[in-house]
Amino acid sequence: MQGQTVGAISKGQYVVDIMRALSYDAITLGNHEFDYGMERMFQLLRQVPAPIVCCNLYDVRLGRNAFAPYVMKRVGNRRIAFVGVVTPTSMEDEAYAFRDEHDSIVYELQREDIPVLVQRAVDEARKAGADYVIVDSHLGERPTARHSDSHTLVANTTGIDIVLDGHTHSSIVADTVQNKVGKPIIVTQTGTKFANIGKLLITPDGNMTVSLIPVETVIEKNAFVAELVDSIHTMLNEQTSRLVCHSEVDLRITDDEGNEAVRLGETNAGDIVTDAFRHITGSDISVLNCGSIRNEVKAGDLTYGDLLSLLPYDNYIVVAEVKGSTILSMLTKLISFLPKPDGQFPQVSGMKFVIHEKEHRVSDVKILNGATQHYEPINPDRVYTVATTKYCVTDGGLYNTLKGSKIILETKRTYNDIFIEYVTKNLNGYIGQEYAQPQGRIIKK
Numbered sequence: 071m072q073g074q075t076v077g078a079i080s081k082g083q084y085v086v087d088i089m090r091a092l093s094y095d096a097i098t099l100g101n102h103e104f105d106y107g108m109e110r111m112f113q114l115l116r117q118v119p120a121p122i123v124c125c126n127l128y129d130v131r132l133g134r135n136a137f138a139p140y141v142m143k144r145v146g147n148r149r150i151a152f153v154g155v156v157t158p159t160s161m162e163d164e165a166y167a168f169r170d171e172h173d174s175i176v177y178e179l180q181r182e183d184i185p186v187l188v189q190r191a192v193d194e195a196r197k198a199g200a201d202y203v204i205v206d207s208h209l210g211e212r213p214t215a216r217h218s219d220s221h222t223l224v225a226n227t228t229g230i231d232i233v234l235d236g237h238t239h240s241s242i243v244a245d246t247v248q249n250k251v252g253k254p255i256i257v258t259q260t261g262t263k264f265a266n267i268g269k270l271l272i273t274p275d276g277n278m279t280v281s282l283i284p285v286e287t288v289i290e291k292n293a294f295v296a297e298l299v300d301s302i303h304t305m306l307n308e309q310t311s312r313l314v315c316h317s318e319v320d321l322r323i324t325d326d327e328g329n330e331a332v333r334l335g336e337t338n339a340g341d342i343v344t345d346a347f348r349h350i351t352g353s354d355i356s357v358l359n360c361g362s363i364r365n366e367v368k369a370g371d372l373t374y375g376d377l378l379s380l381l382p383y384d385n386y387i388v389v390a391e392v393k394g395s396t397i398l399s400m401l402t403k404l405i406s407f408l409p410k411p412d413g414q415f416p417q418v419s420g421m422k423f424v425i426h427e428k429e430h431r432v433s434d435v436k437i438l439n440g441a442t443q444h445y446e447p448i449n450p451d452r453v454y455t456v457a458t459t460k461y462c463v464t465d466g467g468l469y470n471t472l473k474g475s476k477i478i479l480e481t482k483r484t485y486n487d488i489f490i491e492y493v494t495k496n497l498n499g500y501i502g503q504e505y506a507q508p509q510g511r512i513i514k515k
Contacts, residue, residue, distance in 0.1 A: 071114060072102040074365065074467060075375045076302065078382030081106050084302050086114045087478045091295050096141050098154030098206040099127065100236060104167040105383060111167075115422060123154030123206065124485035125191040127177040136177065142200060148272075149202075151195035153230075155188055155223075156208045157237055158216045163361065163413060165466020184209070184218045185226035192229040202231045202272065210237030211259065212410055214433055221247050224255045232278055234260040234268060239330075241266060256280055271358035275344075275397035310375025315493045317501035320382065323360075323368040332360040333411035335425075339363055340417025342383065342505050343485070346492030348419040351479065353457035354390050355397075355420035355437060359467045360461060361413030362485070374490070382488040385459035389479035394437075395450040397421075400471035401432045414469050421448075424513045434513075459485055 073083030082105075090098075097120050103111050115122055125139035139151040141451035158179035161168055169175045183189075192203050210221045220235045223248040232255065239262035245389070246254045258280045260268040266282040321339040323332035331337050343363060347356035367378045401423060404416050408427045420468075422445055423435040437454065455478070461467040463475055481488070493501060 071111070072105045072382060075310060076306055077102075078378055078465070081110060081304065082114050083382075084306070085320060086117050088295070089118050089120075089304065091298050092479060094384060095143050096120065096152035096154070096206060097122050098208060100208040101154040101157055101163060102166040103156075104143045104160055107167050113126075115418040121153055126155055126158065126179050126181075126184060126187045127156065129180050130178055136331050138367050139187075140195045140203075140230060142198060144194065148185055149200050150272075151198070151200035151203045153188060153203060153205045154207075155184065155205065157210060158184060158218050159196065162466050162469060164469075166461065166464075179215060180218075183226075184216070185223050186421040189227045189229070192227065196229055198202050198275075202276075202284075203229055204270075205230050205233045207233050207235045208237045209235065211235065211242070212238055212241050218407070219256050221245070223251050228253075230255055232270065232280070233257045234270070242477075242479040243282050261407075262428070275382050296511065302345045305500045306375070309368075310373055310378060312374045313332040313371055314374055314377055314490055315372050315501060316498070317369050317372055317505075318338075318503055319365065319501060319506045321501075321505070323366050323443050326410040330411050330461065332363055332417065333413060333415050334408065335415075335514055336366070336417065336508040336510075337363075338505050339380065339507050341368065341511065342493075342501065342508050343489055344417050345498050347387055347457035347498075348487070349496055350488050350492055351387065351389050351455075351457040353420070353455040354440070355418065355454060357400075357419075357421075357462070357468070357514055358417050358458060359414045359462055359470035361418065362461070364469075377490055377493075378486055381484075381489055383461075384486070385461050385485045387457060387481045387483055387485055387488050388463055388477050389455050389457050390463050390472060390475040390477050391453050392475050393450070394410075394448045394452050394454060395453065396471070397448065397456070398432070398435060398450060401435065401467060402467055403471050405432060406430050414467065416468065418511055422513075424515060426515050 071077050071246050076084045121141040122137045123139040123141050129136045140151045161179050168175055170176050195203050200278050207220050209218050212219055214453040220233050228250050236258055240259045241261035242259040245257045247257055249255050260266040264285055266284055269281045269283055271279045318484050323337050323339050325331040344356040344358050364382050368381050369375050404414055405425050420438040424433045435448040439446050463472045
């Protein structure tokens with residue numbers, strides 16, 4: 071429901087309109103289904119004429135799963151069960167969706183280990199007569215602190231025939247992973263932004279083969295779906311075509327090889343976005359989790375839609391008072407997963423530091439003195455003002471390292487709105503060569 075302008079501007083409605091036009095047999099959840107909160111997610115999913123399956127979203131108040139763990143479909147004389155599972159790291163990344171106004175957990179994604187929950191669903195499906203069990207997974211390929219990647223899932227379960235994976239944006243035709251009893255199981259993933267259509271072929275003898283079909287090679291179109299998409303594009307263009315500024319440079323979040331550089335280090339997009347927070351609020355420093363910067367923006371005349379695509383969430387900017395010692399602890403925590411990409415990796419303004427990647431520590435942390443415009447060593451005992459999103463202070467972002475900090479300003483303005491003000495007023499509608507490259511705020515050794 072999120073990730074591009076089409077999702078952001080409609081809070082998922084345009085995406086669901088398209089889903090309604092397609093003949094899905096089973097749908098599972100991804101972490102971005104939680105972006106607008108549970109009430110909005112349920113409101114949208116009720117519109118979709120297809121079963122939602124998820125074995126690990128638990129409603130604490132009702133004492134039961136929010137969705138069925140699997141659905142059974144008959145194809146010819148065979149019965150195929152689709153088991154759904156979503157990454158439990160959403161409990162941290164979208165924590166606001168899982169808690170009520172009293173900060174009590176009302177939804178849970180990992181009451182037990184993920185392999186245990188999936189195994190239970192697989193066993194139930196087999197007992198109900200499933201000939202094949204397919205796991206629709208949004209766990210991904212990177213091990214996390216919750217040990218919930220798809221390879222770990224396969225290695226700790228039996229009875230799964232294949233895993234159709236997502237979440238980590240990987241293009242994987244067919245990885246083979248041995249399950250708990252040594253049987254080879256395929257894990258496949260189609261990439262990101264509809265780069266490929268995944269095709270699974272099950273032959274009469276039960277053999278499974280997988281292929282990825284590049285969407286660009288598909289020439290057939292469904293007339294109804296094409297007309298619907300065109301109409302949404304028309305409405306979207308009307309809402310987003312307003313010219314905002316001109317940029318001489320690409321605002322990047324990937325490197326030249328297409329890797330997610332923003333999740334590993336400083337990027338020029340991270341620099342300009344956090345500069346906007348700091349300058350508009352007048353704070354000492356600003357920080358943003360990199361996962362809140364979603365798409366790159368190409369050089370040229372930039373519209374509201376371009377900038378909304380860069381920063382698509384309903385994240386509101388706040389200013390908090392934070393001790394230097396807390397900032398130091400925050401940085402240590404946020405670089406601890408390197409060299410693995412992490413959506414909570416910080417992009418910063420008004421601050422510099424050095425990462426010692428192999429030792430998982432930071433050094434030479436310096437804060438910009440607003441009066442002298444010189445960087446000075448951070449004072450662990452001093453209280454600094456930090457501009458960031460409310461998500462990063464109260465709703466689970468930055469791994470709760472700023473949770474409990476005193477908020478001294480709630481702007482009631484989204485981070486996209488703050489960014490647009492910065493580029494139109496502070497930069498006079500022109501992004502120049504000063505943002506062509508990362509500015510050396512984060513050095514890795």
